[in-house]
Amino acid sequence: MKAAIIGGGVIGGGWAARFLLNGWDVAVFDPDPEAPRKLGEVLANARAALPALSDAPMPDNGSLTFASNLKEAVQNADYIQESVSEDLALKHRVYAEIQHAAPDTPLGSSTSGFKPSELQQGALNPASIFVAHPFNPVYLLPLAEIVPSIKNDPKLVESAKEILREIGMFPLHVRKEIDAHIADRFLEAVWREALWLVKDGIATTEEIDEAIRMGFGLRWGQMGLFETYRIAGGEAGMKHFLEQFGPCLTWPWTRLTDVPEFNDELVDLIAGQSDAQSGQHSIRELERIRDRNLIGFLRVLKDSNWGAGRVLLEHDARRRATAPDPSPDTAAPMVMAHMQVLPGWIDYNGHMTESRYLFASSETSDAFLRHIGAGMDYVAGGHSYYTAETHIMHLGEAKLGDRLTGSVQVLGADEKRLHVFIRIEKDGAPVATLEQMLLHVDMAKGRACPAAPEVLARLGAIRDAHAALPRPETAGRHVGHQTGRGKS
Amino acid sequence: MKAAIIGGGVIGGGWAARFLLNGWDVAVFDPDPEAPRKLGEVLANARAALPALSDAPMPDNGSLTFASNLKEAVQNADYIQESVSEDLALKHRVYAEIQHAAPDTPLGSSTSGFKPSELQQGALNPASIFVAHPFNPVYLLPLAEIVPSIKNDPKLVESAKEILREIGMFPLHVRKEIDAHIADRFLEAVWREALWLVKDGIATTEEIDEAIRMGFGLRWGQMGLFETYRIAGGEAGMKHFLEQFGPCLTWPWTRLTDVPEFNDELVDLIAGQSDAQSGQHSIRELERIRDRNLIGFLRVLKDSNWGAGRVLLEHDARRRATAPDPSPDTAAPMVMAHMQVLPGWIDYNGHMTESRYLFASSETSDAFLRHIGAGMDYVAGGHSYYTAETHIMHLGEAKLGDRLTGSVQVLGADEKRLHVFIRIEKDGAPVATLEQMLLHVDMAKGRACPAAPEVLARLGAIRDAHAALPRPETAGRHVGHQTGRGKS
Numbered sequence: 001m002k003a004a005i006i007g008g009g010v011i012g013g014g015w016a017a018r019f020l021l022n023g024w025d026v027a028v029f030d031p032d033p034e035a036p037r038k039l040g041e042v043l044a045n046a047r048a049a050l051p052a053l054s055d056a057p058m059p060d061n062g063s064l065t066f067a068s069n070l071k072e073a074v075q076n077a078d079y080i081q082e083s084v085s086e087d088l089a090l091k092h093r094v095y096a097e098i099q100h101a102a103p104d105t106p107l108g109s110s111t112s113g114f115k116p117s118e119l120q121q122g123a124l125n126p127a128s129i130f131v132a133h134p135f136n137p138v139y140l141l142p143l144a145e146i147v148p149s150i151k152n153d154p155k156l157v158e159s160a161k162e163i164l165r166e167i168g169m170f171p172l173h174v175r176k177e178i179d180a181h182i183a184d185r186f187l188e189a190v191w192r193e194a195l196w197l198v199k200d201g202i203a204t205t206e207e208i209d210e211a212i213r214m215g216f217g218l219r220w221g222q223m224g225l226f227e228t229y230r231i232a233g234g235e236a237g238m239k240h241f242l243e244q245f246g247p248c249l250t251w252p253w254t255r256l257t258d259v260p261e262f263n264d265e266l267v268d269l270i271a272g273q274s275d276a277q278s279g280q281h282s283i284r285e286l287e288r289i290r291d292r293n294l295i296g297f298l299r300v301l302k303d304s305n306w307g308a309g310r311v312l313l314e315h316d317a318r319r320r321a322t323a324p325d326p327s328p329d330t331a332a333p334m335v336m337a338h339m340q341v342l343p344g345w346i347d348y349n350g351h352m353t354e355s356r357y358l359f360a361s362s363e364t365s366d367a368f369l370r371h372i373g374a375g376m377d378y379v380a381g382g383h384s385y386y387t388a389e390t391h392i393m394h395l396g397e398a399k400l401g402d403r404l405t406g407s408v409q410v411l412g413a414d415e416k417r418l419h420v421f422i423r424i425e426k427d428g429a430p431v432a433t434l435e436q437m438l439l440h441v442d443m444a445k446g447r448a449c450p451a452a453p454e455v456l457a458r459l460g461a462i463r464d465a466h467a468a469l470p471r472p473e474t475a476g477r478h479v480g481h482q483t484g485r486g487k488s
Numbered sequence: 489m490k491a492a493i494i495g496g497g498v499i500g501g502g503w504a505a506r507f508l509l510n511g512w513d514v515a516v517f518d519p520d521p522e523a524p525r526k527l528g529e530v531l532a533n534a535r536a537a538l539p540a541l542s543d544a545p546m547p548d549n550g551s552l553t554f555a556s557n558l559k560e561a562v563q564n565a566d567y568i569q570e571s572v573s574e575d576l577a578l579k580h581r582v583y584a585e586i587q588h589a590a591p592d593t594p595l596g597s598s599t600s601g602f603k604p605s606e607l608q609q610g611a612l613n614p615a616s617i618f619v620a621h622p623f624n625p626v627y628l629l630p631l632a633e634i635v636p637s638i639k640n641d642p643k644l645v646e647s648a649k650e651i652l653r654e655i656g657m658f659p660l661h662v663r664k665e666i667d668a669h670i671a672d673r674f675l676e677a678v679w680r681e682a683l684w685l686v687k688d689g690i691a692t693t694e695e696i697d698e699a700i701r702m703g704f705g706l707r708w709g710q711m712g713l714f715e716t717y718r719i720a721g722g723e724a725g726m727k728h729f730l731e732q733f734g735p736c737l738t739w740p741w742t743r744l745t746d747v748p749e750f751n752d753e754l755v756d757l758i759a760g761q762s763d764a765q766s767g768q769h770s771i772r773e774l775e776r777i778r779d780r781n782l783i784g785f786l787r788v789l790k791d792s793n794w795g796a797g798r799v800l801l802e803h804d805a806r807r808r809a810t811a812p813d814p815s816p817d818t819a820a821p822m823v824m825a826h827m828q829v830l831p832g833w834i835d836y837n838g839h840m841t842e843s844r845y846l847f848a849s850s851e852t853s854d855a856f857l858r859h860i861g862a863g864m865d866y867v868a869g870g871h872s873y874y875t876a877e878t879h880i881m882h883l884g885e886a887k888l889g890d891r892l893t894g895s896v897q898v899l900g901a902d903e904k905r906l907h908v909f910i911r912i913e914k915d916g917a918p919v920a921t922l923e924q925m926l927l928h929v930d931m932a933k934g935r936a937c938p939a940a941p942e943v944l945a946r947l948g949a950i951r952d953a954h955a956a957l958p959r960p961e962t963a964g965r966h967v968g969h970q971t972g973r974g975k976s
Contacts, residue, residue, distance in 0.1 A: 010722060135703035136720055143703035170702045176690045182699040185685070189677035194713055197673070202664050209712025211670040213795045214658045215623035215631035217708030222781035223774075224697025224705065225682055226758070227766050231774050232624055234498060238762040242755045267730045270714070274726040278715050286711075286719050292792055293710035300784025303832055306777060307701045344791055347850075354875045355847035362835075362843050387842045390880040391967045412968075419968060435967045478966040479879045479923045480900075480907060 001062075002027065004077035004105075006070065006094060008035040011110050012083035013042030014138025016064065019079075021050050021139070022167040023059030028066050029073035036066055041284075046139035048401060049291040053140070053168075053298055053312050056319040057338045070094065071101040079163050081132060083110040092122060099124040106160040108132025108146075112184050115177040116149040127153040130160065133181055134169075137287075140294045142170040142311045145181045168315045170308070198273065199266055206277035221297055222307050296344060331468040333423060336367035337406035341398050352398040357432040358390065361422045364406025365436065368420070372458040374451065383452070385418060385438040393474050396431035398424075404431070411475060413463040415450035416440050421472045435475050489550075490515065492565035492593075494558065494582060496523040499598050500571035501530030502626025504552070507567075509538050509627070510655040511547030516554050517561035524554055529772075534627035536889060537779045541628070541656075541786055541800055543851075544807040545826040558582065559589040567651050569620060571598040580610060587612040594648040596620025596634075600672050603665040604637040615641040618648065621669055622657075625775070628782045630658040630799045633669045656803045658796070686761065687754055694765035709785055710795050784832060819956040821911060824855035825894035829886050840886035845920040846878065849910045852894025853924065856908070860946040862939065871940070873906060873926040881962050884919035886912075892919070899963060901951040903938035904928050909960050923963050 003019040005012050008030035016026045016039060028039060043064075051058050067073035074080055080102065084094055091109065098107060103125040111119065111131055120126035131147035144164050148157045161171040174181050180188060197203045203211070219228050226238070233241030278286065301309025339360055347353035369375055369385055378384070398404060405425050412419035418438040423430045440451040451459070491507040493500050496518035504514045504527060516527060531552075539546050555561035562568055568590065572582055579597065586595060591613040599607065599619055608614035619635035632652050636645045649659040662669050668676060685691045691699070707716050714726070721729030766774065789797025827848055835841035857863060857873055866872070886892060893913050900907035906926040911918045928939040939947070 010720070135707075141703050141706060143699065145699065170698070172695060172698050172702065174691070174695075176688075178685075178690050182685065182691050182696060183703050185681050186678045186700065187704060189681045190674045190713060193673050193677045197666075197670065200664075202666050203662065203670050205714035207660060207662075208670060209714050210658070210660050211631065211633065212674065212708050212712035213710060214660065214799070215629050215671050216675060217705070217710075217712065218629060218782055218785055218796065219623075219778070220700050220705030221709035221785060222701060222705075223778060224700035225678060226693035226762050227697050227774065228778075230762050230766055231771055231778060232498070234771060239755060239759040242758060267727060270730060271727040274714050274718050278718055283719055283722060286715065289792065289794060290707070290711060290716075290719060293788060293794060294706055296788030296791065297706055297709060297785050300781060300788060300832075303784065304777065304780055306781060308706065311702070344788070353847075353850065354878070355843050355850050358846045358880075359841075359843035362841065387880075387882055389882065389965075389967050390842070390878070392846075392878040392880075394874070394876055437967050476966050476968070477877075478964050478969075479877050479925050480964070481966075 001025065001078045002076055004029070004067075004074040004080040004102075005083070006030075006073065006080065006098070007083035007085075007110075008032070008039045009083065010038075010042060010136060011134065011138060012081070013039040014046070014136065015081045015083060015110070015134065017043050017046030017050065017139040018167045018169070020062045020064055021046060021058065023062050024167070025062040026064050027073045027075075027077065028064070029068075029070050030066075042139075045137070045287055045291060048288075049137075049295055050139045050168075051340050052295045052342045053302070054316060054319070054340075056316040059319075070097045074098050074102040074105065077102060077105055079160065080105050080107045081110065082107065086111060086113060088114060088118060091119060095119070095123050095129060099128075104128055106130070106156055106163070108160060110134060113180050115179060116147050116152065117177060120149060120151055126151040128156055130157055131174075131177075131181065132160065132164065132171075133184075135183070137291060137294070140291060140298065142168065142308050143183065144169045144171050145174050145183060146171045147174040147177050147181055149177055165315075166318075168311070170311045195266065195270075198270055204277070205270060205273040209277065222301060295342065299342070299344075331465050333407035333409040333421075333466075333469070334368065334371075334462070335405050335407045336371065337364040339363060339404045339406065341400055341402045341404065346400055350399065352402075352431075354392075354394070357392060357394065357398075357424055358434065360404055360406055360424045361390075361392075361432075361434040361436070364408060364422050364424070365420065365438070367406075368408045372462070373455045378452070378455070379443075382443050383449070384441060384443055385451075386441050387436055388439050389437045391435045391474075391477060391479075393433045393477070394431075395433065396426065396429060398426055398431045402426050409469055409472065410459070410463045410466045411435075411471070413456075413459050415456065416448045418459065421475055433472065433474055435472075435477075489513065489566045490564055492517070492555075492562040492568040492590075493571070494518075494561065494568065494586070495571035495573075495598075496520070496527045497571065498526075498530060498624060499622065499626060500569070501527040502534070502624065503569045503571065503598070503622065505531050505534030505538070505627040506655045506657070508550050508552055509534060509546065511550050512655070513550040514552050515561045515563075515565065516552070517558050518554075530627075533625070533775055533779060536776075537625075537783055538627045538656075539828045540783045540830045541790070542804060542807070542828075544804040547807075558585045562586050562590040562593065565590060565593055567648065568593050568595045569598065570595065574599060574601060576602060576606060579607060583607070583611050583617060587616075592616055594618075594644055594651070596648060598622060601668045603667060604635050604640065605665060608637060608639055614639040616644055618645055619662075619665075619669065620648065620652065620659075621672075623671070625779060625782070628779060628786065630656065630796050631671065632657045632659050633662050633671060634659045635662040635665050635669055637665050653803075654806075656799070658799045683754065683758075686758055692765070693758060693761040697765065710789060783830065787830070787832075819953050821895035821897040821909075821954075821957070822856065822859075822950070823893050823895045824859065825852040827851060827892045827894065829888055829890045829892065834888055838887065840890075840919075842880075842882070845880060845882065845886075845912055846922065848892055848894055848912045849878075849880075849920075849922040849924070852896060852910050852912070853908065853926070855894075856896045860950070861943045866940070866943070867931075870931050871937070872929060872931055873939075874929050875924055876927050877925045879923045879962075879965060879967075881921045881965070882919075883921065884914065884917060886914055886919045890914050897957055897960065898947070898951045898954045899923075899959070901947050903944065904936045906947065909963055921960065921962055923960075923965075 002025040005016045005028045008028045019026050107129045120129050133145040135141040164171045230238045302312045345356040407423050409421040422434040424432045439448045442449040490513040493504045493516045496516045507514050595617045608617050621633040623629040652659045718726045790800045833844040895911050897909040910922040912920045927936045930937040
């Protein structure tokens with residue numbers, strides 16, 4: 001699949017990164033001679049961030065080319081995304097040239113403010129032009145507002161939404177076109193109020209940012225406005241909340257009825273305050289801090305299968321469904337997990353922290369248990385394998401962003417016990433090995449019992465195949481065990 | 489220290505919980521006969537959530553009493569927080585009664601909208617009344633807007649801010665009083681715009697919430713409005729951003745110049761949409777989901793020492809500074825860490841996931857290394873202890889909210905090696921034991937070397953004291969080791 005990215009700035013670059021890292025070929029057109037450098041920087045950020053959200057193997061990157069003209073960029077493209085400046089006449093000229101070469105290809109615009117009917121004015125094929133408005137950083141935030149007009153082909157819009165889901169996004173279908181769509185209307189409202197507060201000397205840019213991120217900003221990353229207020233209403237519900245707070249609407253709680261004059265004085269005031277607030281960090285540093293925080297938030301939501309985290313889980317499931325079975329039951333350790341070292345896995349030494357090696361091993365053994373039919377459904381039935389004992393050897397250092405694999409070798413198994421040897425490897429060399437004894441338990445009774453026959457059959461076949469493997473040298477070792485290398 | 493909480497609803501209850509869990513005695517006055525039940529529910533939520541943010545031992549809870557009148561509640565209080573309904577006449581009556589008994593005690597109001605000068609009208613002592621506006625859930629979100637008027641005693645305001653820092657909050661000093669302070673002006677702006685969008689049929693409550701939480705809401709939990717836009721401006725900075733987006737102010741991007749009529753029709757429309765969106769969850773469920781997500785976000789920020797996370801780290805440091813030294817170097821395992829099982833530590837079996845036992849052990853050994861002088865400063869100097877090998881025995885089950893301790897017994901130590909036995913205990917009984925061999929390394933050369941003399945001296949004293957301890961039964965055990973309990 002091929003995406004054409006028209007305009008290669010921060011937004012266009014974010015789109016390019018999302019498509020590339022999800023396995024699409026990408027052709028970029030941007031007449032700016034600096035475009036390849038700028039796009040390279042966005043792509044470097046994205047490569048360090050987006051894979052950290054995935055727990056399924058990522059596809060191989062697509063190929064990136066810079067086209068020398070619009071026609072070349074859109075040729076054979078399955079999807080076109082336009083992210084040029086917010087200048088309607090410019091957008092119309094670009095669309096005319098694009099549609100001359102590819103009139104029927106879905107053409108999404110990153111516009112923050114223009115309505116689709118405005119974008120479609122005078123177009124060769126208005127039916128294929130729509131708004132696909134993303135949020136910076138495009139490679140991490142899932143939201144894309146999809147706004148069609150009545151002139152759009154509904155089937156084409158649906159297929160575009162499906163493409164965006166394929167690259168991990170959350171297409172929010174805006175059913176009626178309106179200036180600034182939905183999210184930017186809120187941003188604009190807050191922006192206007194913030195300008196007044198700064199101009200009137202009520203608060204600095206830093207104080208305003210603290211008022212947001214120490215309070216309601218944390219709420220809005222996981223529930224929006226209405227769900228938050230629903231909770232505030234308590235068991236009496238939304239209606240109760242509305243009846244309490246409705247009357248405040250007429251109170252003088254905002255200065256929204258007016259717009260501050262946007263002059264040099266205001267610009268200097270804000271720019272100066274912003275420098276005082278954030279000037280100690282370069283923009284690149286701020287981007288890295290932001291991305292690390294966003295990855296953390298998104299992974300929290302993924303753990304709770306909530307909001308943007310649900311989008312990530314669905315994206316993993318979609319990818320896993322198309323991945324081949326991990327490995328056949330032959331005389332070879334079975335590679336059961338692919339992982340990447342995330343920011344939260346690093347300790348103050350700058351290396352992967354020791355407990356994360358056991359975490360990587362758990363991911364591996366969990367996948368193995370699913371493979372033999374003892375996954376979540378089995379646990380829901382009241383039985384599970386519990387780890388009784390583990391021996392870990394630390395053999396190398398994993399660092400941020402390293403790709404790891406986890407493989408399982410079965411050393412022994414009977415009705416109640418499972419003895420495994422797990423290798424966590426980087427570039428084919430072990431960074432840690434873990435020997436474990438697991439017990440099959442009746443969870444209600446809290447004691448060991450024989451596993452189900454179908455699990456034992458599956459496990460027995462693997463145990464018998466693995467019997468031909470050499471026993472790992474360090475199996476059976478205790479802490480401080482004598483080796484040739486030194487004395488205990 | 490004693491706090492008087494006047495009004496025991498969701499907000500008053502949140503304040504009570506913050507004070508109690510931070511070791512303050514709390515007296516609540518609320519004439520509602522249901523108040524003890526309601527406050528109990530908030531307190532149960534807080535107990536399950538707030539300790540999860542702390543990595544320093546929490547103080548013992550203070551005592552909670554329900555006062556039969558205002559006078560009794562405020563007697564001997566060091567701080568008074570008023571959270572009654574948003575009715576100015578009522579607040580004035582309450583203040584008169586409070587100040588009759590305690591005229592000089594700091595008296596913060598949770599008001600969302602009233603200015604301090606309005607609150608102070610007719611007061612016996614206006615100098616001690618100020619706005620201390622928190623955000624729900626009060627026990628998790630750090631923000632408290634502190635708004636004094638010119639009539640306030642600056643010293644009293646500073647001491648009130650210090651009290652709020654002591655209970656883990658971030659007091660944001662609002663320098664000029666204004667209706668709705670700072671944050672609620674933004675909330676009001678977004679609320680008005682959202683009401684228009686729902687009323688005009690552009691978007692449902694659910695679509696609006698998705699537009700927030702899938703995009704800019706995630707940004708605002710960790711950076712505010714201005715820092716986010718600073719990044720959007722790229723290396724050219726804030727001024728560049730302003731010059732690009734300034735002109736949009738006059739575009740028709742919001743309907744803020746008007747207020748929708750707040751009638752039954754609009755209430756029913758919103759309440760109905762909210763039911764469709766969130767009605768499958770009870771308010772209690774939504775609260776638990778929200779709290780879990782917020783704990784996750786806050787811990788992400790704590791990991792990166794950023795925003796609200798920095799507030800948490802500073803709060804821990806403050807608490808650690810006043811905590812007694814963990815234990816003397818006598819012939820007893822040294823309790824080095826106190827922990828609580830967090831939501832993210834639980835696996836699909838409902839128990840603490842296996843890698844978190846090693847994590848708890850790492851927290852314990854890190855504290856031990858700090859104790860012998862091999863902490864972060866030592867690592868910054870290029871030396872560190874690396875774990876070479878670990879043996880874990882799982883002996884019990886830890887569950888969500890369980891309090892754990894981690895203790896260290898030194899089994900052996902020489903210039904380069906440290907052999908320890910760590911017990912992770914719940915209610916005095918081990919849930920896991922971990923035997924570890926650590927190597928002292930020169931990090932640049934990547935190989936073992938002798939530790940610094942002062943570290944060895946400290947460690948040697950402990951090793952010699954611990955030599956008198958019985959050797960743990962399971963030390964030296966390998967996986968699958970024969971025991972009296974069964975065959976390998």
